[in-house]
Amino acid sequence: MTSLPDLDQMTPEQLRALAAQLMSKVDTMGRKIHRDETIIEQLTHEIAILKRHKFAKRSEQISPAQGSLLDDLLNTDLEAIEAELKALHPAPAQEEPRQQPKRAPLPPQFPRTVVHHEPDNTQCACGCQLQRIGEDVSEKLDYTPGVFTVEQHVRGKWACRQCETLIQAPVPPQVIDKGIPTAGLLAHVMVAKFADHLPLYRQEKIFGRAGLAIPRSTLAQWVGQTGVQLQPLVDALREVVLAQRVVHADEKPVQMLAPGEKKTHRAYVWAYSTTPFSALKAVVYDFSPSRAGEHARNFLGTWNGNLVCDDFAGYKASFELGITEIGCMAHARRKFFDLHVANKSQLAEQALHSIGGLYEVERHAKEMSDEDRWRLRQETAVPIAGKLHEWMLAQRELVPDGSATAKALDYSLKRWVALALPGRWCCAHRQQPDRELDPALGAWALELVICRVAAQRQAGGGDHEPDPVGAHQWA
Numbered sequence: 001m002t003s004l005p006d007l008d009q010m011t012p013e014q015l016r017a018l019a020a021q022l023m024s025k026v027d028t029m030g031r032k033i034h035r036d037e038t039i040i041e042q043l044t045h046e047i048a049i050l051k052r053h054k055f056a057k058r059s060e061q062i063s064p065a066q067g068s069l070l071d072d073l074l075n076t077d078l079e080a081i082e083a084e085l086k087a088l089h090p091a092p093a094q095e096e097p098r099q100q101p102k103r104a105p106l107p108p109q110f111p112r113t114v115v116h117h118e119p120d121n122t123q124c125a126c127g128c129q130l131q132r133i134g135e136d137v138s139e140k141l142d143y144t145p146g147v148f149t150v151e152q153h154v155r156g157k158w159a160c161r162q163c164e165t166l167i168q169a170p171v172p173p174q175v176i177d178k179g180i181p182t183a184g185l186l187a188h189v190m191v192a193k194f195a196d197h198l199p200l201y202r203q204e205k206i207f208g209r210a211g212l213a214i215p216r217s218t219l220a221q222w223v224g225q226t227g228v229q230l231q232p233l234v235d236a237l238r239e240v241v242l243a244q245r246v247v248h249a250d251e252k253p254v255q256m257l258a259p260g261e262k263k264t265h266r267a268y269v270w271a272y273s274t275t276p277f278s279a280l281k282a283v284v285y286d287f288s289p290s291r292a293g294e295h296a297r298n299f300l301g302t303w304n305g306n307l308v309c310d311d312f313a314g315y316k317a318s319f320e321l322g323i324t325e326i327g328c329m330a331h332a333r334r335k336f337f338d339l340h341v342a343n344k345s346q347l348a349e350q351a352l353h354s355i356g357g358l359y360e361v362e363r364h365a366k367e368m369s370d371e372d373r374w375r376l377r378q379e380t381a382v383p384i385a386g387k388l389h390e391w392m393l394a395q396r397e398l399v400p401d402g403s404a405t406a407k408a409l410d411y412s413l414k415r416w417v418a419l420a421l422p423g424r425w426c427c428a429h430r431q432q433p434d435r436e437l438d439p440a441l442g443a444w445a446l447e448l449v450i451c452r453v454a455a456q457r458q459a460g461g462g463d464h465e466p467d468p469v470g471a472h473q474w475a
Contacts, residue, residue, distance in 0.1 A: 038400045041343075045404035048342035106139050146210050151182060176225050186226050189219060237284045241272055242300070244280070246326070248273045248308040249315070251291060270295065275308070276366070277373070293317050311415060327418035329358060335408035347395055347405060354388045385420045389413075 005018065122130045158167040175183050192198040198206070200219040207214045241247060249272050256267040268291050273283040288295035293314030300307075304322040309315050310331045319325045333355045340348035361381045365373040392409050399405045412419060 034400065038403050042402060042404050045339065045342045049338050052338075052341060106141060112139075146188075146206070148207075148210055148212055175229050176222065179222070179225075181222055186222055189222055190226060193223065234284065237282060238272075238299070240280065241274060241282050241284050242303045242305075244274050244278060244305065246275045246278075246306045246308065247303075248275065249296065250309065251296075251312070251314075253291070256289070265289075266291075268295070270299065272299065277370070297321075311411065325418040327415045327420075329355060329419060332412045332415070332419060335411050339404055339408050342404070345405065347399075348408065350391070351388070351408075354384065354391070357384045358388075382420075389416055389420065 007015065010018070119130075124130050153172070155169050155171070159165065175181075175186055181189075189200075189203060192203055193200065200216045200223070203219060204214060204216045249270065251268045251270045253266050253268055255264040257264050268288050270286040270288065271283055272286070274280050286295065286299050291312075291314060293316070296314050297318055300318055300323065304324075306324045306326050307315065307318065308326040308328055310328050315323075315325070333352065336345075336348040336351040336355070339345045340352060358381055361376060361384070365376050368376065392413055396406065396409045396413060399409065
C-alpha cells in the first residue's frame with residue numbers, strides 16, 4: 001500500500017506537482033470509467049436483445065390477438081365440461097322457450113347426400129293409414145379424406161384393311177412425360193409441400209393411409225420435374241416484377257441439408273416484390289447457396305429502377321451500376337425499438353414517436369392516388385423527416401461512440417439520403433419480402449430449398465430428395 005505524503009511538509013512546488021499528477025490520474029480513470037460504461041451499456045443491450053429473441057416475442061408491435069392464443073384450448077375444455085355437466089344433471093324444462101341461436105347455413109355448392117329417415121310402420125294404432133304431412137330437414141357437415149382415383153386413358157387404334165394404315169389419337173401432354181401422376185396430383189403434392197408445410201416423408205405416410213404408399217424418392221422426382229416445368233412461369237414472373245419502377249428486396253438465411261449428409265450449411269432465399277401501392281401484387285423468390293452480392297446482381301440484371309432494401313453490403317455494387325437505393329425505414333426503426341425494449345431509453349422512445357408520424361402519414365396515403373400520395377408526403381412527411389434528421393444530428397453529439405444508442409443513430413444518419421428521398425416514403429412500410437420471409441415461414445423456406453435442390457438434381461439426372469432429417473424442426 002502506498003503511503004500518503006505529508007502535505008504539511010511539502011513545498012508549494014511539490015504541492016502543485018502532486019495536484020497535477022492527481023488530476024492526470026483522475027482524467028485517466030475518468031476516461032477508463034467512461035469506456036467501461038460504454039462497453040457495459042453495449043453488452044447489456046446485446047444481452048437484452050438476445051434474451052428477447054430467445055425467450056420473448058419478437059414482434060415490434062403489440063398484437064391484440066396475442067392474448068387469445070389459448071382461447072381455442074379454453075373453449076374446448078369449457079365445452080367438454082359443460083357437456084359432462086349436462087349429462088350428469090339434465091336441464092329442467094323451461095317455462096318459456098328460449099330463442100335458439102341462428103346458425104349460418106352450409107354453403108350450397110357443397111354436394112349433398114340425402115339420407116331419408118322414415119318410421120318402420122306407417123299404420124296408426126287405430127288401424128288408419130298415416131299420411132305424410134311434412135318433414136324436418138337438418139344438415140350435418142362431413143369430410144372425407146383424400147381418396148385415390150385412376151384415370152384410364154383408352155386410345156383406340158384404327159386401321160385401314162386395304163392400305164394397312166394405322167391411326168391413333170396422340171397422347172395428351174403431361175407434366176411428367178410417361179409418368180403416372182396427373183396434373184391434379186402433382187398440384188396437390190406441391191401445395192401440400194410448400195403451402196401446408198408437409199415434407200415428402202409425411203406425405204408418404206398420408207398416401208399410405210389412403211391405400212397407396214408412394215415412395216419418398218418418387219415424390220422427390222415429381223417435385224423436381226415439376227419445378228423444372230414451372231421454371232418458365234418463374235421467369236415470366238421475374239420479368240413482370242422487374243418491369244416495375246420500384247421493387248422491394250430482402251433475403252433470409254435457411255439451413256440447407258446436404259444430400260446424403262447429416263450436416264447443414266447456411267443458404268439464402270431472396271424475395272423480390274412489387275410495392276404495396278402497385279396495381280400488380282407479385283413476389284418472386286430466388287434461392288442461392290450463399291449471401292454473395294453477385295446473386296442479387298444476377299437476378300436484377302440490367303434493371304435500373306428504385307430498390308427498397310436494408311443496409312446489406314451485397315446491394316452496394318448494384319447501386320454503382322445505376323440502381324437507385326431507397327432505404328427501409330422499418331430497419332432503421334428496429335434499431336431504436338431494440339434500444340427501447342432493452343433499457344427503456346427515452347431517446348429511443350422519442351425516435352419511435354417521430355418515425356410513428358411517418359407511418360401515420362402512410363396509413364392515410366394508402367388508398368390515395370399516386371399524385372395525392374406524393375402531395376401528402378411532400379406536405380406532411382418531408383417536414384417530419386427533416387425535424388427527425390436535425391434531432392438525430394443533435395443527439396449524436398451527446399452520446400459516446402460505440403454505444404448502442406450511437407449505433408442506432410449512426411444506422412439512420414449514414415443512410416439518410418436513401419431513407420429520406422423526397423416523395424419516396426413507401427419505405428416507411430415494413431418491406432413486403434420481409435413479411436414473406438418471416439421466421440414463422442421457416443418450414444416453407446426449408447422446403448423451398450429442398451425443392452430447388454431436387455429440381456437441380458433432377459435436371460442433372462439425380463433421383464433422390466435431400467435427407468429430410470431435421471425438417472420436422474421447421475414444420
